[in-house]
Amino acid sequence: MRVVIGLWAVCVSLLLAACASSSGAVSTAPPADVPTTASAYRIGVDDVVQVSVWRSPELSITAPVRPDGNITVPLVGDVTAAGRLPDEVAKEVQSKLATYVREPQVTVILTELRSHEYLSRVRVTGAVRTPVSIPYRQGMTVLDAVLAAGGVTEFAAPDRSGLYRKNGQDTVNYAVKLDRILNRGDLATNYAVAPGDVITVPERAL
Template sequence: MAVEAYQIGVDDIVQVSVWRNPELGITVPVRPDGMISVPLIGDVAAGGRIPADVAKDIQEKLAVYVRDPQVAVILTELRSHEYLSRVRVTGAVRQPVSIPYRPGMTVLDAVLAAGGVTEFAAPDRSSLYRKTPDQTQSFSVRLDRILNRGDLSTNFTVAPGDVITVPERVL
């Protein structure tokens, strides 16, 4: 599976460095309009573009002021996609949460981060919802078996954007 090049987003922090011209280097957030302000040349479009393209653009504009500028654009903080890469746990849990996704995280990890299930939960009717480009997939999670019997057959590895729902039992 090929990984697409990361596109810079609003609120990401980028570092621009110009070789042999440290006074032109800056570290700035991408503004809501998708622009960054660079010394000498002013605003440069960064949002929705890959770092190499932004560097090339800055390099061309700086060539008017600096002989043969060598520009690097480095992402230092990826903040624009923070909400896309979270895992949410809702329903009959002690503390519904939205937590940052971490590679290797499982359903159990996410439910424990939510403080576990409440006494009103129906943990064996829990679900994991995953949105794909075409549809939303649903997976049955037997949380009671995971928590009380160590049966990890439905302790799925979660993905960014997943939602885990623990329903309340019918009284």
């Protein structure tokens, strides 16, 4: 009888664990393949891009993407930017410049994200002094976003904070030890944020 009860308890434990993993359980850290910088952001109309050609400043430009989705690059002419990754645009410009420049080296950087403004924002909610929705900037971290919200309130439970990120049809919650970040300088969970992220700081139980 004890053996049967023991097996039943094990089965229940496994079932509960499976349910927890499929219902948005907290993940320890964003996986490496989750986009966290603007390098994974597809350029949109009105975004401002900087095209830099190494050792050829006269061929380098900074310009917004026109309504037709194109930018105009010296010697190359119109290049489609909208809907593409910066690296894809850089490779096309580099390929076309090869006709005029010996071994050109081209980089394309997003300097302003003006399109898809709603999706390209980072939001901080909960027990912070000023809940905010701020424009995403390349290199932004959890700490940057929380400081923009004025920091946490005296009612916060900062070490139970979470970074919520869309992953396909699901939303994943990454645990953030915000107290350790703010008061101990422990940056282990000071994750780089991505466009559309939501950071939530819960209140502590009274």
